[in-house]
Amino acid sequence: MVAMGRWAFAFLLLMGVAELAAARVPNIDARGEASSGGRDLLHSRRLVMKKANEVNKDLIIAASEGNAKAIKKAIAGGADIESKHGDQEDTALTIAAHAGHLAAVKALIDAGANVSAADTEGTTALFAAAQEGHVKVVDALLKAGAEVNAQRSADGGTALIIASQGGHLPVVQSLIASGADVDLAADGGATALTLAVAGPHVKVVAALLEAGADPNLGNDIGAVPLHVAASFVGAGEAMASQLIASGANVDAATATGLTPLMVAARVGNVPVAMVLREAGADAGAEMEGGVKATDQICGCLEDGEGESACLEGVCGEASKKETVEKIMEILA
Numbered sequence: 001m002v003a004m005g006r007w008a009f010a011f012l013l014l015m016g017v018a019e020l021a022a023a024r025v026p027n028i029d030a031r032g033e034a035s036s037g038g039r040d041l042l043h044s045r046r047l048v049m050k051k052a053n054e055v056n057k058d059l060i061i062a063a064s065e066g067n068a069k070a071i072k073k074a075i076a077g078g079a080d081i082e083s084k085h086g087d088q089e090d091t092a093l094t095i096a097a098h099a100g101h102l103a104a105v106k107a108l109i110d111a112g113a114n115v116s117a118a119d120t121e122g123t124t125a126l127f128a129a130a131q132e133g134h135v136k137v138v139d140a141l142l143k144a145g146a147e148v149n150a151q152r153s154a155d156g157g158t159a160l161i162i163a164s165q166g167g168h169l170p171v172v173q174s175l176i177a178s179g180a181d182v183d184l185a186a187d188g189g190a191t192a193l194t195l196a197v198a199g200p201h202v203k204v205v206a207a208l209l210e211a212g213a214d215p216n217l218g219n220d221i222g223a224v225p226l227h228v229a230a231s232f233v234g235a236g237e238a239m240a241s242q243l244i245a246s247g248a249n250v251d252a253a254t255a256t257g258l259t260p261l262m263v264a265a266r267v268g269n270v271p272v273a274m275v276l277r278e279a280g281a282d283a284g285a286e287m288e289g290g291v292k293a294t295d296q297i298c299g300c301l302e303d304g305e306g307e308s309a310c311l312e313g314v315c316g317e318a319s320k321k322e323t324v325e326k327i328m329e330i331l332a
C-alpha cells in the first residue's frame, strides 16, 4: 500500500477528485428479482404478460449467472433481449458484462443485443465491464461496435475514466487502442489522468501520458494532476516526474492560487518537493492572502516543545521535525 494519510484523502476531496458516483448494477437474486427492490413480476394480470415476464426473468438470471446456454434458450423461448431489469433498468448485456461473463456476453451479442443500450444513469455494458476490469468482455464489446467514448448521463464518466480510476491497466490499454479520447473529462472536470493519479496507479498514469493525455487539464477549481500527485508520499515522486517530463506546468495554480509545491509542503512530501524544485517550481509563489509554501508546512522544529518554533500551516497530520527541516531547506 502507498502511504496516504487521512489528510491526503481529504485533500483529494477538496480538489474535486472524489470518486465518480459508483455505477450500480443491481444484483439479481435467484428468483430474478432485482435486489434493489422493484416490482413483483408475478402480479401481472394478464397471462400473456406473465409468460413474457417469466422468459425475460429467465434471461436475466442466465445473464447474471453467465449461462450462455440458458440465454439462448430464453431468447428462443421469446425473451425480449432488450428487456430492462431493476430500478436502474439494466439490460441482460450490461448485467453479464458487469459480472465478467464472457460467454454470456458473446451469446447476447450474437443474438443481436444492442451494445449501446444504457441504463437510467447512462451506464453501458462497456462502462460496466471497464469498471470491473474485465478486459476480455471490454474487447468483445468494442469488437461488436460499442461506442468507446460514450459518457454516462449521471456524471459524464467514460469507460476510460472509470478504468483509470480503478487502475485496470489492460482495459485502459485496450480502450486507448480502440480510439478512446484520453482527454475527455467527467462532470466537474476530472480526466482519466487525474483519476489515475488519484489512485494512485502509476502504470496507468504512464500509459495515459504515452497516449498523449494532456497533463495540464485542470478540473473546475483548477486542480491539475500534479496537485494530486503532490499529495502522495511514495507514488507521488514517480508520478510527478512523469507528469513533468510530459510537459506539466510545475507552477500550476488552482482558483485560490494553490500550487503543487504548496501541497507537497502541506503533507511533508520531501521527494515530490525536490522533484518540483529541480524542475524550477517557484517557492515564492503566493496564494490567496499572500500565503506561501513555507507558511503551509505543517509541523514543529522542536518536536512540539518550543511552541514558537511551530509552523502553523494548513495542518492535517504534523510532519516530523526532520521532515520540516528538509522541506524548509528545499524551499529556501
Ligand SMILES: *[C@@H]1O[C@H](CO)[C@@H](O)[C@H](O)[C@H]1NC(C)=O
Binding pocket: 114, 115, 116, 117, 118
Ligand atoms: C441502442 O441503444 C441506444 C442507447 O439507448 C439507442 O440510442 C439506440 O437507438 C439503440 N439501437 C437500437 C437499434 O435499438
